[in-house]
Amino acid sequence: xxxxxxxxxAMIGHVDHGKSTLxxxxxxxxxxxxxxxxxxxxxxxEAKGKGSFEFAWVMDSVKEERERGLTIxxxxxxxxxxxxxxxxxxxxxxxxxxxxxxxxxxxxxxxxLVVAAPDGIMPQTKEHAILSWTLGITQMIVAINKMDAVNFxxxxxxERKDEVTKMLKTLGFKVDxxxxxxxxxxKGDNVKERGENLSWFDGPALLEAFxxxxxxxxxxxLPLRIPVQDVYTITGSGxxxxxRVETGKMNxxxxxxxxxxxAVGEVKSMEMHHEEVIEAVPGDNIGWNVxxxxxxxxxxxxxxxxxxxxxxxxxxxxxxxxxxxxxxxITVGYTPVFHCHTxxxxxxxxxxxxxxDPATGGVKEENPDFIKxxxxxxxxxxxxxxxxxxxxxxxxxxxxxxIRDMGTTIAAGMVIDIKKK
Numbered sequence: 001x002x003x004x005x006x007x008x009x010a011m012i013g014h015v016d017h018g019k020s021t022l023x024x025x026x027x028x029x030x031x032x033x034x035x036x037x038x039x040x041x042x043x044x045x046e047a048k049g050k051g052s053f054e055f056a057w058v059m060d061s062v063k064e065e066r067e068r069g070l071t072i073x074x075x076x077x078x079x080x081x082x083x084x085x086x087x088x089x090x091x092x093x094x095x096x097x098x099x100x101x102x103x104x105x106x107x108x109x110x111x112x113l114v115v116a117a118p119d120g121i122m123p124q125t126k127e128h129a130i131l132s133w134t135l136g137i138t139q140m141i142v143a144i145n146k147m148d149a150v151n152f153x154x155x156x157x158x159e160r161k162d163e164v165t166k167m168l169k170t171l172g173f174k175v176d177x178x179x180x181x182x183x184x185x186x187k188g189d190n191v192k193e194r195g196e197n198l199s200w201f202d203g204p205a206l207l208e209a210f211x212x213x214x215x216x217x218x219x220x221x222l223p224l225r226i227p228v229q230d231v232y233t234i235t236g237s238g239x240x241x242x243x244r245v246e247t248g249k250m251n252x253x254x255x256x257x258x259x260x261x262x263a264v265g266e267v268k269s270m271e272m273h274h275e276e277v278i279e280a281v282p283g284d285n286i287g288w289n290v291x292x293x294x295x296x297x298x299x300x301x302x303x304x305x306x307x308x309x310x311x312x313x314x315x316x317x318x319x320x321x322x323x324x325x326x327x328x329x330i331t332v333g334y335t336p337v338f339h340c341h342t343x344x345x346x347x348x349x350x351x352x353x354x355x356x357d358p359a360t361g362g363v364k365e366e367n368p369d370f371i372k373x374x375x376x377x378x379x380x381x382x383x384x385x386x387x388x389x390x391x392x393x394x395x396x397x398x399x400x401x402x403i404r405d406m407g408t409t410i411a412a413g414m415v416i417d418i419k420k421k
Contacts, residue, residue, distance in 0.1 A: 004085045005215040010137065011088060012128035013114035018145040022114055022185035023088055029192040030079035030207060083211045108132075109216045110139035112206075113164070116146045117153075117182070120160055121167055130322055130376075131412060133171050136396050140168070141179045141209055148184040152197040157182045179209055218282040223309035224248030225390070225398055226280075227341035228258070228302045232287070233295045238268075241298055242287045243342065246397040248306075250280045250288065258304050259311040260386030260421075263297035265290040301343030303388040303398065311388040311398075313421040316350065321403070321413035322376045329370035335384065336405035341398055345387045351380035378416070391415050 011019045027033045079086055111132045115125055132140065142164055150156040161180045169175050181203050182190055189195040190205045204212070226243045234240050241258075250256070254267045268289040270277050280286045288304075303311040323330060335348040355365040356376040371377045392399030392414035403411040 004080065004083065007084050007086050007109040007213060007215065009086050009088050009210075010108035010111045010132070011114065012111050012132060014116070014119070014122035014124040014128075017114045017116040017119065017122070017125070018185050019114045022112075022143065022145060022183065022191075025185045025188060025191050026088075026206065027079055029188065030081070032079045081207055081210045084213070084215070086210065108137055110141070110213050111137045113140055113142045114145050115142060115160060115164055117144050117150045117156055117160055118146055121163055125164075126167060127324065129168060129171055129173075131324075133173065136400070138173070139177075139213055140173065141181070141206070141213075142168075143206060144180065144182045145185055147182045147189060147198065148187045152182075152184075152189070154200045157201075179203070179212070181206060181209060219247045219397070220249050220281055222247035222395055224250050224254075224256075224305050225311060225395060226250070226286075226288075226304040227343070227388075227398070228298055228300055228304065229342050230300060231295050231298050234289075237289050239265075239290050239293050239295050239298070240287045241290065241302075241304065243285070243304070245280050245282050245284045245286065246341070247282055247395055249282075250286075250304075252278055255307045256290070256304050257307050257310045258293070258298045258302045259388050260313045261297055261299075261302055263293045264307060265292035267291075301341075301345070301388075303341065303343075312390050312418055313386050314383060314389050314418045315421045316380060316382045316419045317389055317415050318353070318378065318380055318417040319401070319413045319415050320356070320376065320378055321371075321411045323371055323373050323411045324409060325373045326410045327406075329372045330411075331370045336403050336410065338381075338383070338387070338401045338403055340387065340389050340401040343387055346384045347381050347387070348384065349379055350382050353378040353380060379413075386421060389415055389418065391418060 011023055013019050024033070028035075079088075113125070113129060113132075115121065142161070144157050144160045147157065164180070165175050165178075168178055182198055182201055183206055184197070185191065187197070190198050190201065192207050193205055194201060203209075224245070225247045226245050228241045229243045230241070232240045232242065250267060250270065252267055252269060255264070256267060257264045268291045270280050270286050270288040272280070272284055272286045277284070277286070280288070305311040330349065330352075332349055332351060335346050337344055338347045352368055352371060353366070354363050354377060355368045355371060356362065356378065357364050368377070388398070389401070390398040396414075399415045401413055401415070402409050403413065
């Protein structure tokens, strides 16, 4: 069981397109949820006059469930297919989704874009697709859902498939690598088996399609980068930073530097899950013991790298951002908090260079006065204190950020260029 590769799947799409029902149905068909639990939901749903919603309830009533002592925390529910074991990263509020995705709390390896057959593309369909692209999710399966609501009509499926294909193409997805399939989460058609209603479809069912996804490659050939999550002083060991290896690898004896502080030391030992390891690779959550550095030299948000390829400290950087929501407008001088890897640093927008068409990426306006919700733009940014950030093209893992203010994620972006300190 444990030797199967693990993948995180993000469920994305417009709010009423049946994501929750589909996740509930998937977990049920994959044998993760007991049929009697679903029956229990069905009874409750019927009692409340919502007979058709038992699968959605698996996801949507997590809050109520806890109150009733029925706990299925589906947000991190594991299910297995032949080749992988999966965790579903459900994205209830898309603001949380953005924040979690960018800070790597739930870096998804693939996305299931759910589009309802009766409605087609809606604002969030597009927004989630743009976000996935910005966040580096290039593997996508498009589930055209609610086929039961259009009488399993093949022409309707083809029409939706064409319009979503066009949209994804304009965003930069390689559409020949995107898999489309019709499903009815409510009835169960083509989730595990095709069924009579979709006999005209010759592709895989959704659970089979998951086995065709590619396991994410570990970027071991890039320079070592480990954003620091915490730092401990352990008696007899000295200074022990903790973090997840994003790129490259680290070995005992390596000479390393922490930026922006500039503290230099040597790796004495490393451990993962309380066992010593001799080499750490991407995805490993490790604690490493450093000779020559005191606890006060480093802090959360610093990034560890090799002395000869040190993490980049930005004096200013140019980025492409997409504004997800902002109550008014963003102008030059605005200084919200940027969340990048484990760092949280207030940064000032120095210049809005271009406003882009989010659909085509083409330039809409040079040097606009402001940008607002839904706009994409190229901006010049200056951190208020030293920040390690990398170019997205070179080290994507450290080239993404979320911009937060007033308790919400207002924008997401990626770094195009850096003026070093």
